[in-house]
Amino acid sequence: MEIIGESIPRHDVKDKTTGAALYPGDFNLPGQLYMKVLFSERPHAIVKSIDTSAAEAMTGVVAIFTARDVPVNEYGLGTPDQPVLCGPGSKKPYADRVRFIGDQVAVIVAETEKIAEAARELIKVEYEDLPVLNSPEEALAEDAILLQPEYGTNVVKSFRIRRGDVDAAFAQCDVIVEGEYYTPTQEHAFLQPEAGISYLDEEGRITVVVAGQWTHEDQEQIAHSLDVPLDKIRVIYPAIGGAFGGREDMSVQIILALAVMRLHERGIDRPVKIIWTREESMIGHSKRHAYKLTGKWGATRDGKILAAQVDIIADAGAYVYTTPKVLGNATLMCIGPYEVPNVKVDSMAVYTNNLPGGAFRGFGGPQGAFEGELQITKLAEALGMDPVELRMRNLIEDGSILPTQSVVPESVTIKPVVAACAERSGWQKTETGWQTPAPMKSEGHIKRGRGIACGFKNVGFSFGGKESSHAIMELFGAEEIERVVLHHAGADVGQGAHSAFRQMAAEALNVPLEKVELIASDTSLTGNSGSASASRMTFMAGNSIGGAAEAALEKWHNEERPAVVEYTYHARSTSPYDPETGECDPNITYGYVAETVELEVDTETGEIKLLKVYCANDVGKAINPMQVVGQIEGCVVQAAGYAIMENFVQKDGRVLTNMLSNYLIPTVLDVPEEVESIVLELADPQGPYGARGMGEMPFIPLAPAIVSALHDATGVWFNRFPLTPERVLRGLGKF
CATH class of the missing domain: 3.30.365.10 (Aldehyde oxidase/xanthine dehydrogenase, molybdopterin binding domain)
Structure with a gap:
């Protein structure tokens, strides 16, 4: 009976298309109360006092909870450095400080949502403002204030990789290319803002119905903050309206459970419901990390890459979240899927008063690939060599050694992936090597170009x-x-x-x-x-x-x-970076991807139109081919938004683009005119039926492919994005 490999319609498709599927915000229970959050709206301050008396006196207000009501006032994936509620009265050192505008100061529980909102306006908070750290550079200054004084530094995490002798290798290179690259913050913009409902179930467990990405991790963090046994907490996920990494960290889970617990202690056993507005969601959860990457790569005249040196600084924002893991990925993936004998990478992530950086589709891979893939393409240009040919001469294969001095796991398929993408998009393999297709035809101020890039990404925890x-x-x-x-x-x-x-x-x-x-x-x-x-x-x-x-x-x-x-x-074991050399076995296995972009740019308006994206993705085995293609297409659209449109602006610790009216994501008029999904099925021996993970891979190389295509069209390199019309026109010297 063959079921694997069949494009069977999803079991939930009818309920989701008819509206029968229930998302967290759709749940309503008899006698439920409503919760609203008082956010700090200050990027950095000490909470001197909180006066809730006027709000508590308001008719319909059932309870208001602050830091003193949280038994263990901390949470966080890996590092519990964030207070559940910021303010005086808890045992956690420095929990009376807010460190970004989305820190939560109080929660209001009332008979209606409108009453809770009105009561929130009556809470009086006295703040003592502290200096705001807007960037990693400011946070690294010798006289910078410490955001987490107990740690004694604003550096969240640092890594280094040392393989071979880069200085000696650069001396042997015929061509050296250097570049400084910047990747931006990105908002997840999932369909469903944070929402949930909490209640005591029939066995007396505090039950939280919410959207997340790991029920048992949510359960553990709630139990820790409430100081209750794990089996007294129950977490249920109904239908989930997107995540992309943005639901890995806590949002409303702990405060919902806290309210039910404290109300029960007062003899009130009523469900509590919350739905964040889009604006609350956009300041209340983590974002993709902004990165600065400085690369220096060298190669011989025959296209052998001898050395790569990369320095990375990441903006961690106000709390750790998944920053160390994201940085770990970027530290490896800034070199790309290439066998480079001499490598030197130094990376660090730094606390600032910006919104916390967290998990986001690609998880450090897009940042690393932006530097690595543009360096490769620039090397090819400097050598007068086809960009596919240069890649093919240096891509890893079975038995290759990674910069971490470990053998890449079996079934390395990046070469056939790049070949499939190149061939489908017009490249030809000849006796002398790969040959670029004929240039795309431009018409007046409408310039056209193509670019190619590739990448790899871990499957599983690292x-x-x-x-x-x-x-x-x-x-x-x-x-x-x-x-x-x-x-x-x-x-x-x-x-x-x-x-x-x-x-x-x-x-x-x-x-x-x-x-x-x-x-x-x-x-x-x-x-x-x-x-x-x-x-x-x-x-x-x-x-x-x-x-x-x-x-x-x-x-x-x-x-x-x-x-x-x-x-x-x-799964098989992996190992952490050696603190001095970076030596380790970093990942269980990998997925491989390559993309070609064909675009046009209006040099009078700066607008970019994606004409076609070719995406070759080795999925090992397509369990459901229709779903695989859907993942590729959706990922390409999201990555296109990241590269061209999504301009998330923070200034002095405040978000200037906190609505979907000023933070623009792709609509149906902005997506590529065509996405051609090239699905390869080259089995991974560790995967079920040979399957590899693939949901993030199409994101990895799209931005550098777009920038390369824009360079092909205009002759100008862009080392930062999003490629908004203003940025494009500035790069073209129009103003």
């Missing part, structure tokens, strides 16, 4: 992070399997993971798809799956589902019926 995924499989029936119940916590954030889970279970058990039921994303009914991030969910969940199915079938054949098994898949 740098020593423990990787596992848990599944429960139940088989029911007499003579034959009549019903399958799969329990899996993996979050479906819109990518179709739950449909893929059912397909993989049906295939493994050799049963029709309609026999497979899925119970998902409820900590009381599922084991820990890990997060929907790092392009890992299909890879990790598929391996856990396959292992559970195999064990369940063994019980079934031994006539243990119903057959019930729990299985946890453990």
Whole structure:
């Protein structure tokens, strides 16, 4: 029975298209109360006092909670450096400080949302403003104020890679290219702003219905902040309106649970609901990190890259979030999928009073690739060599050594990926090497050009992070399997993971798809799956589902019926960077991608139109080809917004683009005229059915491909983006 590889419609498509699917903001329960948050709206200050008396006296206000009401006033992925609520009265040192405008100071619970909003306006907060650090450079100054005084530094994390002798290698190079590159902040702009509802369930557990990316991590952070046993917290994910990394960190989870707990202590057992506005969402959750990357690359006349040196500074914003992991990825991926014998990388992330940087699709890969891929293309230009030919002479393959001095995991497919992309977009492979297609035809002030770039990205947690995924499989029936119940916590954030889970279970058990039921994303009914991030969910969940199915079938054949098994898949171990050399085995495996962009630019208005994007992506095995193509197309559109349109502006710690009317994301009129998805299926031996993760890969090389195409059209290099009309015209010397 072949189910894997079939483009089966998603199981939730009808409910989502008819509006029957319930997202967190759609849940309503009898007797529910409403919550609003008082945000600091100050980038850096000490909260001297909070006067809630007038608000509490308002008719319809049930409770107001501040820092003194939080048992353990801290949270954070990896480093719990952020207060749940900022202000006086908690035990956490320096929790009386706000460090960005989205810090939460108080939560108001009332009979209606309007009452909660009105009461929020009556709360009086006395602040003592502190100096604002607008950039990593300001934060690194000798006399800079410390944002987290207990750490003694504004440097969040630093890494270094040392391989070979770059100075000696540069001396042997015929061509050296240097460049300074800047990548911007980006807003996730998911469809559904943060929302949720919390209540006590029938077993007395504090239950939080919310959108996130890792139910069990949410559960752990809530339990920690509330100082309650883990089994007293239940987290449920219903339908999720997008995530892209922006739901890995806490938003409303802890405060919802806090309100239910404290109200219960007062004898009030009523659900509490919150929905953030779009403006609250845009200041309240993390963003893609802004980076500065300085590269120096050298090659011989015959196109052998001998050395690469890169310095990286990342703006971490006000709190750590996933900054160390993102920086770790960028530190590796700034060299790209190339075997370079001499490498020197120094990277650091720095606290500022900007919005926190966090996880975002690509997770450091787009930042690193922007520097690495433009350096490669500039080297090709300096050598008078075709950009595909230069890449092919230096791309990694099985047995290659990474800059971390470890062998890249088996099944390295970047060469066939680049070849497929190049051939489809007009390149020709000749006896003398790869040849660029004929130049695109320009017409007056409309200039046209093409550019190519490639990249790779980790699948799964990196740098020593423990990787596992848990599944429960139940088989029911007499003579034959009549019903399958799969329990899996993996979050479906819109990518179709739950449909893929059912397909993989049906295939493994050799049963029709309609026999497979899925119970998902409820900590009381599922084991820990890990997060929907790092392009890992299909890879990790598929391996856990396959292992559970195999064990369940063994019980079934031994006539243990119903057959019930729990299985946890453990991926192979990785290791962290050596602090001096960077030596490590960084990742479980990789996905590989290449993209060609054809565009036109109006040199009178500065407007760029993407005519066609070719995206070649090795997915190992397309579990559901239709969903794979959907992921490629959606990722390309999001990456195009990042590269051309999305100009997130912060000044003096404040956000000037906090609405979708002034932070512009692509509409149907802005997307590429055509996206050609070139899906390669070159099996990864570690993946389920050979599948690789692929949801982030198309994001990685698009920005450098666009910049290369713009250079091809105009002869001008752009080392920062987004490529708004104003920036393009300035680069062209029009003003």
